[in-house]
Amino acid sequence: VHIEWVKACARSLRWSEEVLLLKEEMQQVRQYLDWRAQWWKAHAELDHHDEGIIEGACAYAYHQSAIQHALLSCFTDLWE
Numbered sequence: 001v002h003i004e005w006v007k008a009c010a011r012s013l014r015w016s017e018e019v020l021l022l023k024e025e026m027q028q029v030r031q032y033l034d035w036r037a038q039w040w041k042a043h044a045e046l047d048h049h050d051e052g053i054i055e056g057a058c059a060y061a062y063h064q065s066a067i068q069h070a071l072l073s074c075f076t077d078l079w080e
Contacts, residue, residue, distance in 0.1 A: 026079050030072055037068035 044061035046054050 030075060033068050033072040037065045037072065040065035040068065
């Protein structure tokens, strides 16, 4: 009986550690998504002689930024 109790205690400690690691990973994912959204916004400006290319690249960058923000919002809602 004592051995089973020790094993159960060890499993409990491992799962507690896993929960802490998972929470940290979730926070890192949210930080990454926020950084990536800002990165896309920063790269929205393009130096090119064709206005159409500039407009398209800017629209693409802002769209990608919006996707990253949507993922961030979705994950935040799920995880909190």
